[in-house]
Amino acid sequence: MKKLFYGLVVCLSMFAVVLCTGVASAAPGDPCVIDADCDDTLFCNGIESCSLEGSSTVCVAGTAPCSGATPGCIEETDTCVECVLNADCAAGEICEENLCVDAECPENTPPEVLLFDTNFDCLLNKEELKNYSTTLKNAQKADKTELKAKHSLEKDKYKVIKGNYSN
Numbered sequence: 001m002k003k004l005f006y007g008l009v010v011c012l013s014m015f016a017v018v019l020c021t022g023v024a025s026a027a028p029g030d031p032c033v034i035d036a037d038c039d040d041t042l043f044c045n046g047i048e049s050c051s052l053e054g055s056s057t058v059c060v061a062g063t064a065p066c067s068g069a070t071p072g073c074i075e076e077t078d079t080c081v082e083c084v085l086n087a088d089c090a091a092g093e094i095c096e097e098n099l100c101v102d103a104e105c106p107e108n109t110p111p112e113v114l115l116f117d118t119n120f121d122c123l124l125n126k127e128e129l130k131n132y133s134t135t136l137k138n139a140q141k142a143d144k145t146e147l148k149a150k151h152s153l154e155k156d157k158y159k160v161i162k163g164n165y166s167n
Helices: 002-014 126-166
Strands: 049-053 056-060 072-074 079-081 093-096 099-102
Touching: none
Parallel strands: none
Antiparallel strands: 049 056, 072 079, 093 099
């Protein structure tokens, strides 16, 4: 409401009622009267502005706020971060809590749970390793239980066979 009212006041005072929408999110190049007419409310693509181009004013795209050491952008929190995805980090690093960290697999990590990138660096974070390890341990327990059951059956068969021959 406030934005619309302000836009109308400015527009009426400039006698340009046809441009007065008071609605944000105009695309770059669209006509405008004030910067607020161009605002798309998104953080990651920068602050749009209303600029004089020739004899008219048009919306100009903003400059992305995130670059350099913090090139990643999180729209939901309006923050710039070092990384959002593993691909945002250098080779041998993974993205953990929006920071690039060395992608070293902990010592004694079973080979079945290791995932590597093209440089053979571990791609799993601590939580993923924990989940994989738990899954692997559960599978190993199930296999062990099954083997014990088979062994017990074989043992019982042997007793039966042995009993039949000893009589």
